[in-house]
Amino acid sequence: MTQGRFELTVGPLLFNWPAERLADFYARIADEAPVDRVVIGESVCSKREPFHTDCTEAAIERLERAGKKVVLASLTLVTLERERRAARAMFAPAEGEDGAREVDIDDLTLLGFVPAGGGFSVGPMVNVYGEATLGFLARHGARRVCLPPELPFASVAVLGRAAAELGVGLELFAYGRMPLAISGRCYHARVHGLSKDSCQFVCEQDPDGLPVRTSDGTDFLAINGVQTLSYKYANLVGDLDRLAGAGVTSLRLSPHSGDFVAVTQAFARAAAGEIAPREALRQVQAAAPEAAFTNGFLFGDCGAAALPAA
Amino acid sequence: MTLELVCPAGTPAALRAAIEAGAHAVYCGFNDETNARNFPGLNFSRAEMADAIGYAHRHDAKVLIAINTFPRAGGLELWTRAVDDAASMQTDAVILADLGLLDYAARTHPALRLHVSVQAAAANADAIGFYARSFGVRRVVLPRVLTVQEIAAINRDIDVETEVFIFGGLCVMAEGRCSLSSYACGNSPNMNGACSPASQVEYREEGGDLVSRLGGFAIDRVKAGAAAPYPTLCKGSFEAGAYRGHVFEDPVSLDAAALIPQLAAAGVTALKIEGRQRSRAYTQAVVRNFRRALDAHAAGRPIAAGELRALTEGQQTTSGAYSKTWR
Known part of the structure; x- marks a missing residue:
């Protein structure tokens, strides 16, 4: 289902949604979203995992029946013993299956677990800034690499040429609040006067993260448990010509509340050249009326730079 | 065994001061964007670095060169040249973070001792094992997201050395994974x-x-x-x-001096002081105090409490992630 110039990937859901909401979300993705690939599973906090296991299994089946390629998300920061065991187990085939599903590696810990000849993809929290690292990952079996959101366009263009030579897909984080940092400390717990070990899962209260404002009321960041995100959403739907020219082959769309399926549809239309950039931006804004957008890391002075009017 | 005290130097003068004050090793960087303390007026020219290494070796101290930023796409040569020059200067080790640069250093300079920078955020035994197998690294600087118990468990599972931060500025995020x-x-x-x-x-x-x-x-x-x-x-x-x-962290700095015995028991090889951007006088005072503390620990004497209080005057301190409640 390649959308003209780009493949579309739905990134892992970064937020702690209740199981029913998660099930509904992936049902709609399976049935209605014109995307090629869905990365699914918990990538932020292993404490959330037990609540979603059954529902994630069901969602994977449904997505695969609908013809989507399913890729398993991995934790962004692996420290605990049980996290290490779970990471290793991701590369083992499930009972009765020939091979394991592709894994989206978002922490280099997992690189040591990749079986010989096994393919994997790389998530945006792995530090791929230059062509030597891209080459190293390609030699170890990377099929697709989603670059860190902070890379400027000049770097993307260099990496686009290198990726083409290496036969690796190059993906950009094209929609949604951008992961900016990961910590051992849980900020949701902290601002609620709790500790990580007794967090009461307060992150569940904020389906798109909890906005962080400066003391003069400027929207700045968003916290999501141990993760810190941008307040603004990345939105590259108006930049697809430049990205295609730079060798970008796929776009990662990060799930949010609101009409996310409509976001994927707008990206698909823009990727296929059916709508112009200005109309694509209008459609994405209509699907996420509250969101403020940026493409500042790629094209501006900083990550928070305002999206220029299309 | 005495813990190795690894001290910062932003200038040749600070390096000499740190060694005079008892540093076992000093870490520093070239004066460009290859190192993670690229501030105006700091760091070493090639000639200064060569002199500094000579000075350190005459005084039985080591120099570790931090080349720990991530090479810019299309600009790799600045970083590989830094590794080549460090190797030719007989540095005791280079501290690297980027996979591609580690790969380059391991292939090009097999005799060069490689340390994994804290900027690589290798936070568990599997990640460290990967770096050891792939590049033959000899030491890993651990990210500041781990408790003392977790550090002890890591050291049981790996056969390379670990180095941990003991004093100075404190990253709240996993290092090298923050934009x-x-x-x-x-x-x-x-x-x-x-x-x-x-x-x-x-x-x-x-x-x-x-x-x-x-x-x-x-x-x-x-x-x-x-x-x-x-x-x-x-x-x-x-x-x-x-x-x-303070949503993320209070304006505190790290002081884990009280944990020296526990960190030693956890199998840590080296303790690192942050602060290449700090003054020579500060560096000298901190190093002198920590060297005294390490010598006391090695001799089985108690570590005098509060010796460093003066250095953090007016500032709160924390033992950070080493204590589980910090999280």
Whole structure:
């Protein structure tokens, strides 16, 4: 289902949604979203995992029946013993299956677990800034690499040429609040006067993260448990010509509340050249009326730079 | 066994001061964007580095060269040249973070001792094992996300050395995996080697308050006339829901001196002091105190409490992630 110039990937859901909401979300993705690939599973906090296991299994089946390629998300920061065991187990085939599903590696810990000849993809929290690292990952079996959101366009263009030579897909984080940092400390717990070990899962209260404002009321960041995100959403739907020219082959769309399926549809239309950039931006804004957008890391002075009017 | 004391040096003078004060090893960088403390007026030219290594070796100290930013796409040569030069100067080790650069160093300079920088955030035995198998690294600087118990467990599972931070500035995020600074002001620690740089800072009086800003974002606010804190992003004061205050971390620095015995028992090889940007006098005082503490520990004497209090005067300190409650 390649959308003209780009493949579309739905990134892992970064937020702690209740199981029913998660099930509904992936049902709609399976049935209605014109995307090629869905990365699914918990990538932020292993404490959330037990609540979603059954529902994630069901969602994977449904997505695969609908013809989507399913890729398993991995934790962004692996420290605990049980996290290490779970990471290793991701590369083992499930009972009765020939091979394991592709894994989206978002922490280099997992690189040591990749079986010989096994393919994997790389998530945006792995530090791929230059062509030597891209080459190293390609030699170890990377099929697709989603670059860190902070890379400027000049770097993307260099990496686009290198990726083409290496036969690796190059993906950009094209929609949604951008992961900016990961910590051992849980900020949701902290601002609620709790500790990580007794967090009461307060992150569940904020389906798109909890906005962080400066003391003069400027929207700045968003916290999501141990993760810190941008307040603004990345939105590259108006930049697809430049990205295609730079060798970008796929776009990662990060799930949010609101009409996310409509976001994927707008990206698909823009990727296929059916709508112009200005109309694509209008459609994405209509699907996420509250969101403020940026493409500042790629094209501006900083990550928070305002999206220029299309 | 005596723990190795690894001390910062932003200038040749600071390096000599640290060694005079008892540093077993000094870490420093070249004066360009290859190192993670790329501040104006800091760091070493090639000639200064060669002299510094000579001085250190004459005084039985080691020099570890940090080349620990991530090479810019299309600009790799600046970083590989830094590794080549470090190798030719007989440095005792290079401290690297980037996979591609580690790969280059291991293939090109098989005799060069490689340390994994804290910027690589290798936070468990599997990640460390991967670096050891792939590149033959000999030491890993652990990210500041681990408890003492977790560090002990890591050391049981690996056969390379570990180095941990003991004193100085404290990253709240997993190091090398944070782009808050480039989101706010465009300068990236990973790419440019500078977090919350002074060039992006301004102090303004606003309605009776002194507001410190980074890239235009208000990071801190005090009553006019009070001392304004430097607007390091993750130590700023913000609002999140009903919460008003230091969302990420209080304006504290790390002081884990009291944990020296536990860290030694956890199998740590080396203790690292942060602060290549600090003055020579500061470096010398901190190093002298820590060397005394390590010698006391090695001789089985108790470590005098509060010796370093004067160095952090007016500042709160924390033992950070080493204690589980910090999380």
